[in-house]
Amino acid sequence: MGKPLKSGDKTKSGWKQDPEGVKRDIIAAAISEFAKSGFTGGKIDDIAARTKTSKRMIYYYFGDKEGLYARALEAAYGNVRKGEIELNLEGLPPLDALAKLVSFTFDHHRKNPDFIRMVMIENVHHAEHLQASSIITSLNAGAISRLEGLIARGEASGDFRPGLDATELHWQISALSFFNVSNQPTFSALFGNALFTQRGQKSLRDRAVEMITAFARNPDK
Amino acid sequence: MGKPLKSGDKTKSGWKQDPEGVKRDIIAAAISEFAKSGFTGGKIDDIAARTKTSKRMIYYYFGDKEGLYARALEAAYGNVRKGEIELNLEGLPPLDALAKLVSFTFDHHRKNPDFIRMVMIENVHHAEHLQASSIITSLNAGAISRLEGLIARGEASGDFRPGLDATELHWQISALSFFNVSNQPTFSALFGNALFTQRGQKSLRDRAVEMITAFARNPDK
Amino acid sequence: MGKPLKSGDKTKSGWKQDPEGVKRDIIAAAISEFAKSGFTGGKIDDIAARTKTSKRMIYYYFGDKEGLYARALEAAYGNVRKGEIELNLEGLPPLDALAKLVSFTFDHHRKNPDFIRMVMIENVHHAEHLQASSIITSLNAGAISRLEGLIARGEASGDFRPGLDATELHWQISALSFFNVSNQPTFSALFGNALFTQRGQKSLRDRAVEMITAFARNPDK
Amino acid sequence: MGKPLKSGDKTKSGWKQDPEGVKRDIIAAAISEFAKSGFTGGKIDDIAARTKTSKRMIYYYFGDKEGLYARALEAAYGNVRKGEIELNLEGLPPLDALAKLVSFTFDHHRKNPDFIRMVMIENVHHAEHLQASSIITSLNAGAISRLEGLIARGEASGDFRPGLDATELHWQISALSFFNVSNQPTFSALFGNALFTQRGQKSLRDRAVEMITAFARNPDK
DNA sequence: TATGAATGAGGCTTCATTCAT
DNA sequence: AATGAATGAAGCCTCATTCAT
Numbered sequence: 001m002g003k004p005l006k007s008g009d010k011t012k013s014g015w016k017q018d019p020e021g022v023k024r025d026i027i028a029a030a031i032s033e034f035a036k037s038g039f040t041g042g043k044i045d046d047i048a049a050r051t052k053t054s055k056r057m058i059y060y061y062f063g064d065k066e067g068l069y070a071r072a073l074e075a076a077y078g079n080v081r082k083g084e085i086e087l088n089l090e091g092l093p094p095l096d097a098l099a100k101l102v103s104f105t106f107d108h109h110r111k112n113p114d115f116i117r118m119v120m121i122e123n124v125h126h127a128e129h130l131q132a133s134s135i136i137t138s139l140n141a142g143a144i145s146r147l148e149g150l151i152a153r154g155e156a157s158g159d160f161r162p163g164l165d166a167t168e169l170h171w172q173i174s175a176l177s178f179f180n181v182s183n184q185p186t187f188s189a190l191f192g193n194a195l196f197t198q199r200g201q202k203s204l205r206d207r208a209v210e211m212i213t214a215f216a217r218n219p220d221k
Numbered sequence: 222m223g224k225p226l227k228s229g230d231k232t233k234s235g236w237k238q239d240p241e242g243v244k245r246d247i248i249a250a251a252i253s254e255f256a257k258s259g260f261t262g263g264k265i266d267d268i269a270a271r272t273k274t275s276k277r278m279i280y281y282y283f284g285d286k287e288g289l290y291a292r293a294l295e296a297a298y299g300n301v302r303k304g305e306i307e308l309n310l311e312g313l314p315p316l317d318a319l320a321k322l323v324s325f326t327f328d329h330h331r332k333n334p335d336f337i338r339m340v341m342i343e344n345v346h347h348a349e350h351l352q353a354s355s356i357i358t359s360l361n362a363g364a365i366s367r368l369e370g371l372i373a374r375g376e377a378s379g380d381f382r383p384g385l386d387a388t389e390l391h392w393q394i395s396a397l398s399f400f401n402v403s404n405q406p407t408f409s410a411l412f413g414n415a416l417f418t419q420r421g422q423k424s425l426r427d428r429a430v431e432m433i434t435a436f437a438r439n440p441d442k
Numbered sequence: 443m444g445k446p447l448k449s450g451d452k453t454k455s456g457w458k459q460d461p462e463g464v465k466r467d468i469i470a471a472a473i474s475e476f477a478k479s480g481f482t483g484g485k486i487d488d489i490a491a492r493t494k495t496s497k498r499m500i501y502y503y504f505g506d507k508e509g510l511y512a513r514a515l516e517a518a519y520g521n522v523r524k525g526e527i528e529l530n531l532e533g534l535p536p537l538d539a540l541a542k543l544v545s546f547t548f549d550h551h552r553k554n555p556d557f558i559r560m561v562m563i564e565n566v567h568h569a570e571h572l573q574a575s576s577i578i579t580s581l582n583a584g585a586i587s588r589l590e591g592l593i594a595r596g597e598a599s600g601d602f603r604p605g606l607d608a609t610e611l612h613w614q615i616s617a618l619s620f621f622n623v624s625n626q627p628t629f630s631a632l633f634g635n636a637l638f639t640q641r642g643q644k645s646l647r648d649r650a651v652e653m654i655t656a657f658a659r660n661p662d663k
Numbered sequence: 664m665g666k667p668l669k670s671g672d673k674t675k676s677g678w679k680q681d682p683e684g685v686k687r688d689i690i691a692a693a694i695s696e697f698a699k700s701g702f703t704g705g706k707i708d709d710i711a712a713r714t715k716t717s718k719r720m721i722y723y724y725f726g727d728k729e730g731l732y733a734r735a736l737e738a739a740y741g742n743v744r745k746g747e748i749e750l751n752l753e754g755l756p757p758l759d760a761l762a763k764l765v766s767f768t769f770d771h772h773r774k775n776p777d778f779i780r781m782v783m784i785e786n787v788h789h790a791e792h793l794q795a796s797s798i799i800t801s802l803n804a805g806a807i808s809r810l811e812g813l814i815a816r817g818e819a820s821g822d823f824r825p826g827l828d829a830t831e832l833h834w835q836i837s838a839l840s841f842f843n844v845s846n847q848p849t850f851s852a853l854f855g856n857a858l859f860t861q862r863g864q865k866s867l868r869d870r871a872v873e874m875i876t877a878f879a880r881n882p883d884k
Numbered sequence: 885t886a887t888g889a890a891t892g893a894g895g896c897t898t899c900a901t902t903c904a905t
Numbered sequence: 906a907a908t909g910a911a912t913g914a915a916g917c918c919t920c921a922t923t924c925a926t
Contacts, residue, residue, distance in 0.1 A: 019906085022906095037261075037345075038259055038261060038262075038345050038346075039259075039262075040258070040259055040261040040262035041259075041260070041261040041345075043898090043899070043900090044899075044900060044901085045899080045900090053907080054907070054908060054909085055900095055901095055908090056902095056906095056907065056908060056909085057906085057907070057908095059900090059901070059902080060906080060907085064900075064901075065899095065900065065901090117345065119404070119407055120341055120344065120345060120403070121345060122406070122407055123341065123403055123404055123405075123406045123407050124259055124338065124341055124342060124345065125259075126406050127406030127407045127409075127410045130406075130407055130410050130411070131410045136411070137410075137411060140411045140412070144412060165424075167412050167413070167415065167416060168416065168424065168425065168428065170412070171400075171401075171408065171416055171425065172397070172428070172432070174400065174404070174408075175396050175397050175399075175400035175401065175404075176393070176396050176397070178396075178400055178404065179392075179395065179396035179399055179400050180392075180396065182341070182344055182403070183340070183344055183395070183396075183399065184344075185343070185344045185347050185348035185351075186340055186343055186344050186348045186351055187392065187395075188348075189348040189351045189352045189358075190351070190357070190358060190361045191361070191365060191388050191391070191392075192388070194388065195388060195389065195392055203386075203389065204389065204392065207389065207393070207436070210436065211393070211432045211433075211435075211436050212432075214432075214435055214436065215428070215431065215432050215435065240888080240889070243889090243890095264915090264916070264917095265916075265917065265918090266915090266916075266917095274890085275890080275891065275892085276917095276918095277890075277891055277892075277918095278889085278890070278891085280917090280918065280919080281889075281890070281891090284918095285917075285918070286916095286917070286918090461885090479703075480701055480703060480704075480787050480788075481701075481704075482700070482701055482703040482704035483701075483702070483703040483787075485919090485920070485921090486920075486921060486922085487920080487921090495886080496886065496887060496888085497887090497922095498885095498886065498887060498888090498923095499885085499886075499887095501921090501922070501923085502885080502886085506921075506922075507920095507921065507922090559787065561846070561849055562783055562786065562787060562845070563787060564848070564849055565783065565845055565846055565847075565848045565849050566701055566780065566783055566784060566787065567701075568848050569848030569849045569851075569852045572848075572849055572852050572853070573852045578853070579852075579853060582853045582854070586854060607866075609854050609855070609857065609858060610858065610866065610867065610870065612854070613842075613843075613850065613858055613867065614839070614870070614874070616842065616846070616850075617838050617839050617841075617842035617843065617846075618835070618838050618839070620838075620842055620846065621834075621837065621838035621841055621842050621845075622834075622838065624783070624786055624845070625782070625786055625837070625838075625841065626786075627785070627786045627789050627790035627793075628782055628785055628786050628790045628793055629834065629837075630790075631790040631793045631794045631800075632793070632799070632800060632803045633803070633807060633830050633833070634830070636830065637830060637831065637834055645828075645831065646831065646834065649831065649835070649878070652878065653835070653874045653875075653877075653878050654874075656874075656877055656878065657870065657873065657874050657877065682909080682910070685910090685911095706894090706895070706896095707895075707896065707897090708894090708895075708896095716911085716912095717911080717912065717913085718896095719911075719912055719913075720910085720911070720912085722896090722897065722898080723910075723911070723912090726897095727896075727897070728895095728896070728897090
């Protein structure tokens with residue numbers, strides 16, 4: 001908003017009205033809209049309506065719908081990764097660290113349904129935009145290297161079975177956490193809502209932790 | 222089907238007066254198109270172009286785009302469930318039956334990417350159409366009851382840990398099988414293609430089988 | 443319906459299933475539909491749905507939508523004129539006869555809103571179809587000649603002012619009777635429903651009778 | 664009224680950036696088209712063709728066909744009522760004022776056939792849109808209150824018979840003026856054109872004035 | 885005589901995007 | 906930096922009508 005400037009405030013170069021803030025505002029609106037309706041289903045007009053600014057600004061800052069979507073996708077990844085960093089698994093025994101990671105991932109996905117939906121939508125669109133984004137690629141590299149570190153530590157201590165693959169492990173954790181959110185609509189429509197109550201979710205999460213840690217545990221120890 | 226057809230009527234130009242055939246033709250085209258581009262992104266014109274008939278017939282038989290989509294979704298579920306019925310798990314020891322079910326589901330999803338994509342898309346649309354379809358609901362009831370039978374058998378024989386929940390188990394199997402197909406585009410874009418080679422897939426599937434059976438196995442036996 | 447004929451009943455020329463009845467059925471449906479929705483707004487499918495027969499029969503008997511409309515318009519005029527014939531004004535004193543005619547016309551229009559609406563619709567369409575119908579023209583000639591007879595009688599007896607014009611008189615009676623039905627929707631939307639209650643209608647009718655007879659009465663008598 | 668236009672901007676190619684002008688242009692075209700062909704029969708493409716702008720702008724300003732029709736109907740009422748205001752009946756003796764009102768209404772309807780046709784069409788559509796328009800309702804309230812004033816004055820002076828009802832009187836005046844225009848096509852098709860010549864119209868109008876004033880006149884005075 | 889299948893033309897509407905100021 | 910006006914391309918859908926049996 002910013003109090004409307006009276007005439008005389010018009011410096012030669014114009015005033016700044018926090019363009020970064022405007023962009024963030026637009027991107028937040030875009031994430032909501034795209035997450036709700038998909039890329040093709042999301043409408044620029046609706047995004048503009050969710051915004052403090054006008055439709056014109058969207059084109060001014062992002063070029064076109066696809067550009068906005070690409071930036072919104074990046075932002076969604078960025079927001080989510082931000083939350084993950086604090087985990088600090090290094091201080092824990094490997095199996096506990098793994099349990100905590102699974103548990104955290106499950107809950108984290110649960111708390112960020114718009115992100116999950118953006119990813120789902122991006123998959124529907126064959127990950128075209130994600131491939132084009134070096135930002136996202138670099139954001140995710142950390143997830144694997146962190147896991148590699150943990151696996152190395154677990155193998156060294158003898159707590160993990162030998163031969164674990166970080167990418168596979170990430171896939172497994174992701175599958176059990178992602179599907180839970182992405183497929184809730186169809187799953188609950190078909191099989192009822194029981195698994196999506198607080199109690200049901202806790203059970204699913206605990207069993208996911210159990211499955212993954214059991215899988216990683218060294219049977220010889 | 223096509224009972225009204227006389228012998229020798231497979232003319233070069235296709236059928237005439239075979240409404241069921243026309244409908245099937247349209248639905249097959251619709252599944253391809255919607256699976257590729259989503260509901261909003263799919264164009265009636267493109268569907269018609271994939272068809273032996275005209276756009277007009279789509280409206281004649283399905284009313285509107287949404288009606289066609291709903292029927293296509295039902296057909297996609299129907300096609301897939303058809304393949305599942307032949308499994309015949311009853312003859313196997315419970316843990317073997319479970320292993321076979323997981324393995325089959327993983328492969329089956331893999332072989333039906335259009336179905337997976339239709340379900341993803343339906344989730345993007347909050348399962349509106351699925352909720353409205355009693356056909357799909359009844360198709361899926363069987364999956365749970367089959368699992369319930371298996372669990373009962375496994376518990377009775379002592380092979381399964383007590384207290385397994387059929388819906389939960391179905392959720393776990395589905396998660397590991399569905400995510401593999403649904404998220405391949407983003408996952409391989411971010412983490413490479415290794416898991417999606419023949420070898421990678423075999424590994425993922427075997428580990429899924431291992432995880433599920435280990436989870437179900439009675440530790441006291 | 444007519445009991446379905448068994449094979450063997452098929453005479454060479456086929457059987458008759460009351461084609462006139464079918465036509466009447468179609469025309470009645472057409473009048474309802476066109477009166478409700480206008481010519482362009484009326485749909486052949488809806489007419490067929492109101493019918494005991496199928497859409498195909500409409501084309502078989504009436505050629506096209508316009509042909510059906512033209513016949514329906516004729517039928518509407520015919521139905522209405524049928525009711526008018528019994529009036530027998532000849533036995534009454536001229537002013538009483540005129541009063542009766544006005545009163546009757548007012549009520550008669552009121553009781554035949556579909557006819558009024560068909561005429562309104564035909565006026566919207568610039569009376570194209572009516573001009574083409576010699577049937578309707580001849581049906582209406584009687585109305586004027588009857589009035590001419592009455593005027594002649596009234597002038598001869600000295601009850602009517604001299605110089606009355608039959609067509610003008612018909613116009614006046616029609617105006618006060620037709621508008622009452624044709625414009626009820628807008629009039630009551632704008633000015634309330636009071637004039638269209640039983641009491642309001644009686645008042646309007648009595649005043650119409652009063653206005654017309656006062657106008658026709660010979661002031662010198 | 665196009666205040667943003669600079670002096671000398673009446674360029675050959677028409678205006679730019681004059682939204683009110685564009686809207687008026689569209690509405691004028693819409694009234695012509697709808698009056699000619701009805702709501703269902705009127706084509707948006709044809710309306711656009713009568714316009715200085717494009718079809719797209721119709722949707723930009725009016726949303727859809729029905730929205731345009733509703734606004735056109737309002738405008739038609741507005742145009743017509745505008746002409747009525749100047750009448751200034753207050754200065755005349757009541758019977759003269761009434762005569763002038765009838766005469767004026769008759770001529771006014773005659774001069775605004777598009778308005779009459781819009782009202783006919785609205786009646787065909789059961790006055791749906793008119794009911795929804797508070798603008799039109801308020802426009803017409805004036806007609807009744809003006810008549811009430813006249814009646815009060817005429818009763819007070821003893822020129823009018825007691826007990827006249829303003830709405831009824833309005834109905835009578837309207838009937839004789841409206842029918843004349845609305846039913847000209849069918850009436851002249853059936854009974855010839857004599858009443859619709861200049862001479863015929865003058866006669867009809869004078870007789871309408873006579874009928875109404877005779878009806879309103881106090882017989883005791 | 886009768887019916888369901890099929891059709892082409894045309895109408896309404898939406899949407900991303902650009903222009904003028 | 907910002908806004909409302911304007912636009913073209915394309916999509917969905919309806920309707921009268923005809924075909925094949």
